[in-house]
Amino acid sequence: MSFDAPDVIIVGGGAGGSTAAYALAKRGFTVTVLDKCQTYQAEDFTPFDELHFASFGALTPSPVTDPDVYVGHSGKPRKVNRWWVGNMVGGASMIWESNLIRFTKEDFQVRSLFDTPPAGSSLQDWPWSYETFEPYFERAEDEWGVSGKAGQTSSQEPFRAGYEYPTPPLAPHPSTQFLQDTFARAGMSPYLGPKGINSMDRDDCPECMFCGFCQGYGCSITDRAGSNSRVLNKAVETGKCELRENHCVTRVDHENGVVKGVYYKTDPDGPEHHMTAPLVIVAVQAIQSAQPYWALPHVSYQGCFRSLVSGSRALEFGPRLCAALGPGWTEDSLSIATHIGQFTAARSLHD
Amino acid sequence: MEWEPPTPDGQFFDGPSLARIKALFSRIFPARANEGVPGAIDAGAFDYLDHLLVFEASVYREIPKWRALYRHALPILNEAALHHYDTNIENLTADQLDAFLTALSSGSLAGLPDDFGQIHFFSTLRQHCLQGCFSDSRWGGNADDIMWRWLGYQYDREDFS
Numbered sequence: 001m002s003f004d005a006p007d008v009i010i011v012g013g014g015a016g017g018s019t020a021a022y023a024l025a026k027r028g029f030t031v032t033v034l035d036k037c038q039t040y041q042a043e044d045f046t047p048f049d050e051l052h053f054a055s056f057g058a059l060t061p062s063p064v065t066d067p068d069v070y071v072g073h074s075g076k077p078r079k080v081n082r083w084w085v086g087n088m089v090g091g092a093s094m095i096w097e098s099n100l101i102r103f104t105k106e107d108f109q110v111r112s113l114f115d116t117p118p119a120g121s122s123l124q125d126w127p128w129s130y131e132t133f134e135p136y137f138e139r140a141e142d143e144w145g146v147s148g149k150a151g152q153t154s155s156q157e158p159f160r161a162g163y164e165y166p167t168p169p170l171a172p173h174p175s176t177q178f179l180q181d182t183f184a185r186a187g188m189s190p191y192l193g194p195k196g197i198n199s200m201d202r203d204d205c206p207e208c209m210f211c212g213f214c215q216g217y218g219c220s221i222t223d224r225a226g227s228n229s230r231v232l233n234k235a236v237e238t239g240k241c242e243l244r245e246n247h248c249v250t251r252v253d254h255e256n257g258v259v260k261g262v263y264y265k266t267d268p269d270g271p272e273h274h275m276t277a278p279l280v281i282v283a284v285q286a287i288q289s290a291q292p293y294w295a296l297p298h299v300s301y302q303g304c305f306r307s308l309v310s311g312s313r314a315l316e317f318g319p320r321l322c323a324a325l326g327p328g329w330t331e332d333s334l335s336i337a338t339h340i341g342q343f344t345a346a347r348s349l350h351d
Numbered sequence: 352m353e354w355e356p357p358t359p360d361g362q363f364f365d366g367p368s369l370a371r372i373k374a375l376f377s378r379i380f381p382a383r384a385n386e387g388v389p390g391a392i393d394a395g396a397f398d399y400l401d402h403l404l405v406f407e408a409s410v411y412r413e414i415p416k417w418r419a420l421y422r423h424a425l426p427i428l429n430e431a432a433l434h435h436y437d438t439n440i441e442n443l444t445a446d447q448l449d450a451f452l453t454a455l456s457s458g459s460l461a462g463l464p465d466d467f468g469q470i471h472f473f474s475t476l477r478q479h480c481l482q483g484c485f486s487d488s489r490w491g492g493n494a495d496d497i498m499w500r501w502l503g504y505q506y507d508r509e510d511f512s
Binding site: 047052058 | 352353354356410411412482486487489490
């Protein structure tokens with residue numbers, strides 16, 4: 001086994017990359033995970049401090065040195081703080097609220113939901129169905145330790161008969177009953193959302209203590225799932241997976257339309273290094289993952305990006321369906337409109 | 352490793368400037384003694400800002416910009432107070448400060464250069480006032496955790512009349 005010539009290179013040790021690393025390592029493949037950041041431990045997120053961790057953005061990439069560049073209809077580029085990404089191994093999964101809802105049946109058939117596709121978009125139905133994915137949802141919910149309850153209301157996605165989440169839902173918040181009643185009166189079917197937050201001790205990770213420093217903060221006791229404490233650690237424990245920190249992938253290497261490996265840097269001012277593998281998985285969020293492929297022939301993501309900046313709510317569904325909890329922007333105001341739950345919300349409205 | 356808060360090292364404002372910040376903060380988050388609510392003065396929110404502005408950009412990237420902003424804007428704002436009320440900001444009455452801040456917050460304070468950025472400066476001032484009131488006292492404000500005691504955060508709730 002050689003980590004210099006692994007079977008698989010995974011770019012990014014976040015939710016997607018680490019889950020893939022664990023699945024592949026369990027099946028005997030050698031895996032090298034390249035992550036441009038360093039690993040944080042739970043205690044690094046203490047003492048709790050709103051200014052340092054949240055207001056001063058200590059856990060998210062700098063909009064100066066590591067921004068998204070947003071171009072609205074004005075055409076003028078603006079650098080944007082990617083507040084939904086963590087600047088550490090584990091990425092967004094280290095600072096998220098861990099809302100782990102499944103995609104719905106409708107998410108897989110989004111093109112078919114429209115009589116005519118929105119102008120300028122490139123919506124597609126997925127080539128797979130909800131049913132094809134269902135066993136993998138169940139597996140991910142087990143690996144990530146999701147707390148929740150199946151079959152609460154008709155607005156939830158369908159579950160296999162007899163299926164139940166690994167642990168029960170979190171204890172309700174004092175406002176939960178009020179919200180449930182209010183939404184029910186409006187004709188909706190609210191339910192307690194599944195979350196990668198422990199409602200009881202599980203494996204080596206304790207029950208949530210409801211500290212209040214959740215989304216935007218690191219979890220100080222690993223009760224909230226992050227890729228480090230749920231899958232990446234287990235992948236490394238197999239002996240088949242290696243994590244390389246401070247390895248920033250700059251380009252995907254390809255020849256005749258076939259990906260051969262990656263180029264990376266370990267120092268911003270240093271030389272580029274090269275690494276090859278028969279399989280390369282790029283898992284660095286929706287937009288960033290697409291970027292290295294721009295250099296590849298015969299691949300166009302133009303429609304996806306156009307719909308992201310369209311400012312029309314209907315069109316924003318396009319990329320978001322590919323990226324659960326992905327943010328969207330409204331027109332030129334730069335106000336962030338994150339929509340949680342994809343079409344789950346729409347289904348609640350119609351039930 | 353636990354995160355180590357930065358240790359305040361020196362102060363940013365000179366005496367008159369700090370008095371002006373103190374006056375402005377006193378009306379951005381005023382105490383309401385009859386309701387038991389402590390204010391920005393009780394919390395020493397101005398001390399928070401006085402210490403914050405000395406920190407390096409490594410503490411927060413905006414700090415150098417804020418230094419430049421206060422250096423530039425505070426004297427101009429004081430000129431406006433002299434122009435309207437014939438006295439420095441720190442000598443304005445509560446009612447005068449309220450009118451002054453209300454105009455600033457809507458960008459309608461007369462006598463300022465067009466490129467002053469009134470709304471931006473007010474929102475920065477307000478943000479720093481509230482941070483100085485409610486942030487962890489390690490940062491130099493929220494004296495004796497007074498706002499947390501009033502809110503009942505980490506403490507039993509108290510009234511401050």
